[in-house]
Amino acid sequence: MSTGDFLVFYGSVLAVILVCRCVPLLFLKGRELSPRVSDALGLIPPAAFAALVANDLFDPSVPLAWEPIVASVAVLLVAVRTRSLIWCALVGMGAYALLALVL
């Protein structure tokens, strides 16, 4: 990748990222939201995190791998018990590494 290409890539993507991150917040901040809109906003976290998890775990173009699924169940149990991000991250990596060695 040439320096010129890289700069074009960097500038364009940075502009898109900043618009996506800043515009909705600055536009909606301080406005009275209708109950329907705040209702929809409240559904964003479960929708987004479910989509992110599914994106990491499932890829229809390759055969289903069992290690991440089993490790995810372990993480889920830890999450429900501890609600701790760090324990989830550590248990997740440990379980995944262990399963990758065993299976």
Next chain:
Amino acid sequence: MRAHPAVRQALSAALPVMLGYVTIGIPCGVMEAEVGLTPLMAFLLSATFYSGAGQFMMSSLALVGTPVASMVASVSLVSTRQLLYSAALAPYLAGASRPLATLFAATVTDESFGVNLERFAGNGSWDAVRATMVNLASMLSWAAANALGALVGPVLAIPTAVMSFAMTSIFICLLATQGRTRRTVCCAAASVVSVILLKGLGLGSMSILPAALVGIIVGMVVGGSREGREA
């Protein structure tokens, strides 16, 4: 060491995210070095893009010689889910000054969004200053880890799959700690099914935003019909 209570609260909230970012920032930096980035460039790119998915994608696309235009399109589309986070956080920033709100908004990520939203919703004393400190502390750990990865380069043979599972685990935890009402479960289930269907159509990671929108719509329909029956 005596830190201001707000700084201490922000750092303790940010710690798990910072540790997660160090573990996946290093392999991300290793890949960036393969594309030709120096440690300083990796630091600056990470501090400004501040996107794990985007940066991993950038390196893997560049390494197979993808044309710049399609690289811009792919990485931009993966970043569009930020629109949702930005909208969801808006009500909590109502009292913040515009420059602070802008700095906060510009440094939101998947993980810091979850951490801050949980505190904004459950803790009356959580404010824009603490939330922005969470974002910036996480950003510094992400950028430093990327620079370190670019510095040590391929010397470090880390299994990226194991490292990146730290991020998946964080998403699982953030999902599991959402309330378990019928509508959040339906909403999450619809998102999952949509991601699988859209990936099956070849959309890859670009499926995240449309799938999340389907989930939100399903959640609203479920909520609406229940209210309708009760009325």
